[in-house]
Amino acid sequence: MTFAARRAAIAYAFLGIPLVFFVGVRFAPMLxxxxxxxxxxxxxxxxxxxxxxxxxxxxxxxxxxxxSLVNTAKYAVLGTPTVIVLSLCIALILDRVPRGKGVYxxxxxxxxxxxxxAVAWVWRWMFQSPPLGIINxxxxxxxxxxxxxxxxxxxxxxxxxxxxxxxxxxxxxxxFLAGMQTIPSSIMEAARMDGASGWQLLRRITLPLLLxxxxxxxxxxxxxxxxxFTQVYNLSYxxxxxxxxxxxxxxxxxxxxxxxxxxMGVAASASLxxxxxxxxxxxxxxxxxxxRLNY
Amino acid sequence: xAATKGRTPAVAPAYVVLSLLSVVMLFPFLWMxxxxxxxxxxxxQMTLFPxxxxxxxxxSIFLSRNxxxxxxxxxxxxxxxxTTVSVLFFDSLVGYTLAKFRFPGKRIIFLLIISTLMIPTExxxxxxYALARALKWVNSYWGIMFPGMISAFGVFLMRQFMAxxxxxxxxxxxxxxxxxxxxxxxxxxxxVTPALAILAxxxxxxxxxxxxxxxxxxxxxxxxxxxxxxxxxxxxxxxNWQAIMTGATVSMxxxxxxxxxFQKQIVKGIALSGLKG
Amino acid sequence: xxxxxxxxxxxxxxxxxxAIAGQAADVTITYWQYFYQSKVDLMSDLIQQFEARNPxxxxxxxxxxYESYQQKVAxxxxxxxxxxxxxxxxxxxxxxxxxxxxxxxxxxxxxxxxLAKTFYPFVAQSxxxxxxxxxxxxxxxxxxxxxxxxxxxxxxLDPNVPPRTLEELLADAKxxxxxxxxxNLVQSGxxxxxxxxxxxxxxxxxxxxxxxxxxxxxxxxxxxxxxxxIHAFQWYTDRITKDKVGYPxxxxxxxxxxxxxxxxxxxDGSFRIATLNAVKNLEWGAAELPTYKGIKSNFASFWTNAxxxxxxxxxxxxxxxxxxxLTSPEVQDQWLRKVGELPATPSLSERYxxxxxxxxxxxxxxxxxxxxxxxxxxxxxxxxxxxxEVNLKRTDPAAALDAAAAKEQKLINDFxxxxxx
Numbered sequence: 007m008t009f010a011a012r013r014a015a016i017a018y019a020f021l022g023i024p025l026v027f028f029v030g031v032r033f034a035p036m037l038x039x040x041x042x043x044x045x046x047x048x049x050x051x052x053x054x055x056x057x058x059x060x061x062x063x064x065x066x067x068x069x070x071x072x073x074s075l076v077n078t079a080k081y082a083v084l085g086t087p088t089v090i091v092l093s094l095c096i097a098l099i100l101d102r103v104p105r106g107k108g109v110y111x112x113x114x115x116x117x118x119x120x121x122x123x124a125v126a127w128v129w130r131w132m133f134q135s136p137p138l139g140i141i142n143x144x145x146x147x148x149x150x151x152x153x154x155x156x157x158x159x160x161x162x163x164x165x166x167x168x169x170x171x172x173x174x175x176x177x178x179x180x181x182f183l184a185g186m187q188t189i190p191s192s193i194m195e196a197a198r199m200d201g202a203s204g205w206q207l208l209r210r211i212t213l214p215l216l217l218x219x220x221x222x223x224x225x226x227x228x229x230x231x232x233x234x235f236t237q238v239y240n241l242s243y244x245x246x247x248x249x250x251x252x253x254x255x256x257x258x259x260x261x262x263x264x265x266x267x268x269x270m271g272v273a274a275s276a277s278l279x280x281x282x283x284x285x286x287x288x289x290x291x292x293x294x295x296x297x298r299l300n301y
Numbered sequence: 302x303a304a305t306k307g308r309t310p311a312v313a314p315a316y317v318v319l320s321l322l323s324v325v326m327l328f329p330f331l332w333m334x335x336x337x338x339x340x341x342x343x344x345x346q347m348t349l350f351p352x353x354x355x356x357x358x359x360x361s362i363f364l365s366r367n368x369x370x371x372x373x374x375x376x377x378x379x380x381x382x383x384t385t386v387s388v389l390f391f392d393s394l395v396g397y398t399l400a401k402f403r404f405p406g407k408r409i410i411f412l413l414i415i416s417t418l419m420i421p422t423e424x425x426x427x428x429x430y431a432l433a434r435a436l437k438w439v440n441s442y443w444g445i446m447f448p449g450m451i452s453a454f455g456v457f458l459m460r461q462f463m464a465x466x467x468x469x470x471x472x473x474x475x476x477x478x479x480x481x482x483x484x485x486x487x488x489x490x491x492x493v494t495p496a497l498a499i500l501a502x503x504x505x506x507x508x509x510x511x512x513x514x515x516x517x518x519x520x521x522x523x524x525x526x527x528x529x530x531x532x533x534x535x536x537x538x539x540x541n542w543q544a545i546m547t548g549a550t551v552s553m554x555x556x557x558x559x560x561x562x563f564q565k566q567i568v569k570g571i572a573l574s575g576l577k578g
Numbered sequence: 579x580x581x582x583x584x585x586x587x588x589x590x591x592x593x594x595x596x597a598i599a600g601q602a603a604d605v606t607i608t609y610w611q612y613f614y615q616s617k618v619d620l621m622s623d624l625i626q627q628f629e630a631r632n633p634x635x636x637x638x639x640x641x642x643x644y645e646s647y648q649q650k651v652a653x654x655x656x657x658x659x660x661x662x663x664x665x666x667x668x669x670x671x672x673x674x675x676x677x678x679x680x681x682x683x684x685x686x687x688x689x690x691x692x693l694a695k696t697f698y699p700f701v702a703q704s705x706x707x708x709x710x711x712x713x714x715x716x717x718x719x720x721x722x723x724x725x726x727x728x729x730x731x732x733x734x735l736d737p738n739v740p741p742r743t744l745e746e747l748l749a750d751a752k753x754x755x756x757x758x759x760x761x762n763l764v765q766s767g768x769x770x771x772x773x774x775x776x777x778x779x780x781x782x783x784x785x786x787x788x789x790x791x792x793x794x795x796x797x798x799x800x801x802x803x804x805x806x807x808i809h810a811f812q813w814y815t816d817r818i819t820k821d822k823v824g825y826p827x828x829x830x831x832x833x834x835x836x837x838x839x840x841x842x843x844x845x846d847g848s849f850r851i852a853t854l855n856a857v858k859n860l861e862w863g864a865a866e867l868p869t870y871k872g873i874k875s876n877f878a879s880f881w882t883n884a885x886x887x888x889x890x891x892x893x894x895x896x897x898x899x900x901x902x903x904l905t906s907p908e909v910q911d912q913w914l915r916k917v918g919e920l921p922a923t924p925s926l927s928e929r930y931x932x933x934x935x936x937x938x939x940x941x942x943x944x945x946x947x948x949x950x951x952x953x954x955x956x957x958x959x960x961x962x963x964x965x966x967e968v969n970l971k972r973t974d975p976a977a978a979l980d981a982a983a984a985k986e987q988k989l990i991n992d993f994x995x996x997x998x999x
Contacts (some may be wrong), residue, residue, distance in 0.1 A: 013404065017407075018404065020402075031425075032453075033417070106316075116557075117329075120510070121553065127546075128549055131545070131546065138345060172325070235423060235513055236513065239512075240532055257513075264427050270427055277423065277424045277427065
């Protein structure tokens with residue numbers, strides 16, 4: 007064998023198990039899932055039949071599924087800009103302070119690295135109505151009215167959204183900070199010497215140069231909000247996505263169809279729909295930003 | 302650094318904002334800790350600090366007859382460590398192969414692996430469950446671990462790092478007649494320890510916090526991981542808030558310790574993940 | 579030397595032989611139940627007693643949180659990974675029997691005649707399908723009005739005179755509710771938790787007291803969306819929306835609220851007795867459910883034990899023995915004392931006629947009804963959502979109840995339709 011051939015053989019040998027893994031754990035299951043969505047496979051039934059598009063028809067006729075799609079859209083459309091804008095502002099402020107950057111950075115990222123289940127239950131405890139909840143206790147003591155938060159069909163979703171923003175804030179801030187630090191100070195100095203004001207610096211230099219990082223965060227956080235599950239599971243009563251399905255995300259719907267009703271085929275079709283949405287949204291975002299990046 | 306000096310508006314307001322934000326970020330943790338020190342009567346009274354702080358909840362969670370909490374802690378530790386070791390080995394091996402070897406199909410294989418990042422886990426848990434049932438992996442450590450044994454993101458990370466590695470040491474070792482795998486362990490890995498550290502930390506954190514798949518993969522409470530166990534503390538007999546807060550505090554402790562020791566790596570890792578785009 | 583070596587080999591052989599022989603007779607059966615502290619603790623003790631009396635049989639108890647119990651069973655049993663003996667809510671029997679999870683109990687040990695003689699009528703009826711009996715309970719439960727005596731005293735009410743009618747209940751609830759300066763409820767006079775026992779209070783008690791019948795005799799038709807039913811439902815929701823004496827998920831849920839002493843009264847089941855007795859400094863009492871227009875009604879339910887299908891041979895024998903043990907008088911007695919659920923055999927309640935709390939629950943059994951559920955969790959959620967509609971979305975109670983009735987009817991129809999595939 008030649009040198010090159012021997013090297014190639016070794017490379018394939020090294021890649022053997024990992025490739026089997028990726029195919030077996032990522033690709034094959036995905037194909038299996040697509041196939042399952044056209045069947046009526048369920049744990050309570052003993053046989054499996056192909057049912058064509060019946061599952062898709064049933065989920066789109068299910069008001070709960072449609073509600074979960076609307077909720078998921080709300081999570082993403084309201085949550086992503088909130089966390090991006092907030093973390094950008096914080097990063098900009100943090101970038102200016104001469105000392106303490108490191109400490110603040112660490113404090114802000116703490117919610118991100120702790121278990122979501124744990125922080126969800128802490129927030130659930132804090133969101134309780136009087137007489138148990140601390141947030142309402144503070145509200146009442148300063149004269150604001152108490153809120154139902156997780157007990158309200160209108161406030162529950164924004165409450166869960168707020169918790170997720172709180173969790174993701176530190177991560178986004180650090181990414182923005184890192185992005186800011188790649189902006190050469192020479193450009194900033196030159197612009198300042200030309201008489202540019204702080205505001206102009208921000209609009210003309212900092213933000214445009216942060217566009218790649220912003221795009222990345224928009225995509226990553228958008229996907230994160232579209233997939234939201236653990237927070238909803240742990241912040242709704244008996245993990246049902248209530249009250250009255252007002253917080254149920256698409257993923258929770260899929261989970262319930264699969265593991266409460268044991269309708270695997272239906273759950274698979276819902277998963278496929280969610281995946282298509284995530285893919286479409288991501289591609290659209292990439293296209294939009296791509297155009298702006300290359301103007 | 303892009304820090305602007307001198308003519309910038311006063312820095313004091315900035316500190317005020319940042320400190321207020323710190324309070325918002327930290328208060329829930331403080332409240333959680335304080336609640337864990339309150340017993341059944343104190344916890345339902347709206348005082349910030351417990352009048353009689355007690356460690357009873359911690360004792361009960363670890364030592365009471367029916368508490369499975371220690372088991373859950375152990376399960377999370379086992380799963381976390383095992384997957385991290387596997388990820389460190391396989392991800393760096395694949396990253397190394399993709400960075401330093403030439404062979405047909407390299408590009409396709411790389412794209413294939415990266416493309417798996419596009420497939421969200423939520424989509425895969427159902428087929429994984431079917432697979433685990435068929436192969437009798439449900440309710441075992443392997444059942445919880447198997448999807449996380451190799452990470453595509455880690456492969457990407459290691460490949461980036463290894464690509465910048467000089468070839469001389471590797472070539473020298475080859476000339477010396479060393480075999481490939483020993484070269485990998487003795488020469489390559491030591492050169493990328495910072496990346497390995499980041500990978501290990503993030504993988505451990507991610508695994509410790511994982512919820513959806515462990516929730517599905519386990520059948521009996523004996524096999525719960527910590528997050529799954531915590532989610533099950535409230536049930537038909539009401540919510541035992543002091544136990545929940547105590548459990549939450551304990552479940553965070555290992556991560557806080559990891560966090561304090563490896564602060565730099567964590568921040569660097571997050572920054573890296575952002576800049577790869 | 580040779581003799582000692584032979585001696586050693588012989589004794590080893592004897593030892594091994596005995597061990598193997600011992601092994602051959604040993605049978606281990608698994609028992610699943612949902613996690614409820616007092617039940618789990620007692621079951622551990624009972625298992626020890628059973629094993630002492632039946633050497634060679636070992637029982638392993640496995641428990642699951644209540645929320646995921648049904649899922650775990652549905653996932654494990656068809657795959658052959660389930661237990662041998664299983665504890666289930668009677669409301670799940672139709673679904674589990676239909677899905678093939680359970681096997682009929684042997685007539686020799688549990689004949690229909692024997693069941694009719696041993697257990698309450700509503701028990702014997704609920705465990706029988708197609709002429710075969712599928713499970714036997716240790717204990718049954720009813721509802722009562724539980725109340726906090728200290729809070730009664732603080733409100734100027736006599737803790738020994740709990741309300742007897744719905745009108746008195748309402749009057750007391752208003753006196754017992756406390757609000758903060760803003761008007762937020764901080765002490766609930768009467769807890770309103772449909773997802774707890776509230777929905778069965780509505781279903782089998784309030785509906786009947788207002789003159790409606792919840793279901794047809796065969797349980798297949800929903801009949802509560804009559805004017806009388808709507809009247810009953812509105813009575814319940816008015817307490818939340820108009821009188822504000824309580825609301826769903828006040829203080830997390832009704833049990834947390836009552837044990838935290840943030841609530842004065844609740845409608846709850848006898849299974850709560852042991853839990854409440856374990857709370858420090860909680861002075862509580864029980865009273866019969868309030869009457870209305872002189873009509874009394876109650877809801878009886880039970881958790882019951884069954885044998886999983888596919889179990890046979892030595893395991894089946896052990897399972898039958900275990901079931902017989904679990905339904906024996908001495909176990910029922912221990913269950914009452916340590917958990918608070920009432921004996922499933924009527925005659926065993928006699929000696930508790932003087933216990934102030936147990937007596938109250940026992941009285942309820944005389945006029946109790948058990949709903950023939952097809953999907954207890956689903957049917958519970960429907961009523962729970964109906965209350966939420968009224969409370970959170972200001973839906974008209976009549977409209978909400980009609981919608982609930984339609985949903986429930988569809989659920990029931992779908993269930994029976996599938997059975998005929």
